[in-house]
Amino acid sequence: MQSFSFLKIPVHNGLTMIIDKGQSPEYVEHSMKVFANYITCAKFGWGTSAVQSEEILKEKIEIYKKYGVKPYPGGTLFEYALKEGKFLEFLDYCNNLGFECVEISDGSMEIDFDLKCECIKKAKEYGFIVLSEIGKKSIEEDAKIPISKKIADLKLEIEAGSDFVILEGREGGKSIGLYDEKGNLKQDDLEQIVNSDIDFKKLIFEAPLKNQQVEFIERFGNSVNLGNIAFDDVISLETLRTGLRGDTFGKIPK
Numbered sequence: 679m680q681s682f683s684f685l686k687i688p689v690h691n692g693l694t695m696i697i698d699k700g701q702s703p704e705y706v707e708h709s710m711k712v713f714a715n716y717i718t719c720a721k722f723g724w725g726t727s728a729v730q731s732e733e734i735l736k737e738k739i740e741i742y743k744k745y746g747v748k749p750y751p752g753g754t755l756f757e758y759a760l761k762e763g764k765f766l767e768f769l770d771y772c773n774n775l776g777f778e779c780v781e782i783s784d785g786s787m788e789i790d791f792d793l794k795c796e797c798i799k800k801a802k803e804y805g806f807i808v809l810s811e812i813g814k815k816s817i818e819e820d821a822k823i824p825i826s827k828k829i830a831d832l833k834l835e836i837e838a839g840s841d842f843v844i845l846e847g848r849e850g851g852k853s854i855g856l857y858d859e860k861g862n863l864k865q866d867d868l869e870q871i872v873n874s875d876i877d878f879k880k881l882i883f884e885a886p887l888k889n890q891q892v893e894f895i896e897r898f899g900n901s902v903n904l905g906n907i908a909f910d911d912v913i914s915l916e917t918l919r920t921g922l923r924g925d926t927f928g929k930i931p932k
């Protein structure tokens with residue numbers, strides 16, 4: 679039973695994606711016991727899935743699924759597979775491992791946009807939940823893409839079949855995507871997103887830092903979808919979403 683249930687804390691239906699950087703099965707099991715009900719999916723960051731044994735990977739996938747959490751491999755691993763000419767083998771293998779979602783990104787390499795959309799469609803045909811990602815990992819490359827182009831592309835990726843489109847924030851949340859070098863939100867870019875006609879339920883903001891989580895909750899409500907959340911920050915984020923921390927105290931409607 680939920681503790682302090684008599685306080686009737688606010689509810690939300692925001693998606694929370696955590697970033698798993700190769701945590702052990704035991705750590706995952708213990709963590710899920712504490713907060714699985716606050717997360718939706720777990721990304722095995724970048725190529726970390728390929729640096730763990732198949733047995734460990736399968737064990738972790740099982741644990742996450744047992745707790746109702748959807749694990750998936752990071753977009754960088756998809757990019758690596760595509761570069762090697764092994765995209766379909768990658769999809770088959772992900773399927774055999776038990777992953778139900780894949781991420782399609784072009785953060786680390788150039789992928790023709792039509793090909794990226796074809797990959798989204800193919801992954802859908804295979805039956806995966808598809809998360810695609812907009813943005814580059816390199817600060818210089820990412821800065822070259824105006825927010826208007828990112829908004830246009832993300833709409834096309836949704837049309838191609840993406841269930842969710844992720845806005846890049848990396849693990850660090852600084853100097854990339856919507857963030858300046860201090861990790862603060864670039865207000866002009868944020869305004870363009872707020873004022874666009876995007877279906878916000880399909881958008882996931884990678885927001886590893888507390889100030890970013892607070893600002894998204896204030897701008898989009900406590901059901902905003904947030905990703906790249908560290909294990910240690912899951913419960914803390916939940917307190918932000920429910921007005922149980924000073925930053926959002928008294929600001930979350932019941």
Ligand SMILES: C=C(OP(=O)(O)O)C(=O)O
Pocket residue numbers: 697721722723724725751752753754755781783785811846847848849884906
């Ligand atoms: C951690 C990230 O990379 P990847 O999607 O490859 O895991 C990210 O995009 O924030």
Ligand SMILES: O=S([O-])[O-]
Pocket residue numbers: 724815847848849850
């Ligand atoms: O590799 S990461 O931090 O997106």
